[in-house]
Amino acid sequence: MFSRVLTLFAAGLIALASLGAVPALAQDAASAPPVAAQEAAPAAPAAAVGTETKENPYGLMNLIKNGHAVDQIVLGILLFMSAGSWFITFTKLWDQHKIGKEVREAREVFFKKASLTDGVKALPEGSAVRYIAQTAVEAGDHHEGTLTENIDRNTWVSMKVDRAVSEVNAKISSGMGFLATTGSTSPFIGLFGTVWGILNALTAIGVAGQASIDKVAGPVGAALIMTAIGLAVAVPAVLGYNWLLNRNKAVMAQVKAFAGDLHGVLMGSRLVKR
Secondary structure (H helix, E strand, O other): OHHHHHHHHHHHHHHHHHHHHHHHHHHHHHHOOOHHHHHHOOHHHHHHHHHOOOOOOOOHHHHHHHOOHHHHHHHHHHHHHHHHHHHHHHHHHHHHHHHHHHHHHHHHHHHHOOOHHHHHHHOOOOOHHHHHHHHHHHHHHOOOOOOHHHOOHHHHHHHHHHHHHHHHHHHHHOOHHHHHHHHHHHHHHHHHHHHHHHHHHHHHHHHHOOOOHHHHHHHHHHHHHHHHHHHHHHHHHHHHHHHHHHHHHHHHHHHHHHHHHHHHHHHOHHHOOO
């Protein structure tokens, strides 16, 4: 009997304890953050860190910002040569197109006029063909003087026309030497920058006393950028030079043909009313 009473008393105590523990556990569960949330919270900064882009310490931008004075001077020279070669290429291309158009239009207008004077006036002001035509007409009209009398009229006019054509050729050929110089020297300028960069890299490695791959590959790779830039400057300059040279020959062939026809008309000007 007494054992049963103790058993019932113990069961009652256990039941009361369990009833009091349930609200406590509920409060603890409500106040404690979820385990998954605690584990996910540090993952957000890790993900943010993973998305950040790390700047290449051996790239071109780093070479421009933190390079030696010699590196920046070499880059400046190559940039100047590149900009100059592109400018000359486009300006010479425009000049050749303009002169070729003037010659084609002059053939349609000049030789249909009743006189050489009217033909010269029909040509555009400041054009190359008008300069050649006006020079030829003036040479034919003013073949005078003690010294020039020793030269016959035909030879005198031919000399003046050839000089005018040579001046036009010199005008559209100006700047071609810069393209040739850029194409031939820019690779060597870039190579100088590469040699200088490798020298500095090897010096830094010697001072540090370490020759690991990260100490060698980075600086040497950054130095090789100079050679790549030199080649990038040289190739368009060489291609532009050869292209413009061939176009110049074609345009000057048209100019010389016009000058030859003009010379023939001028020599037969006795039959043409001027």
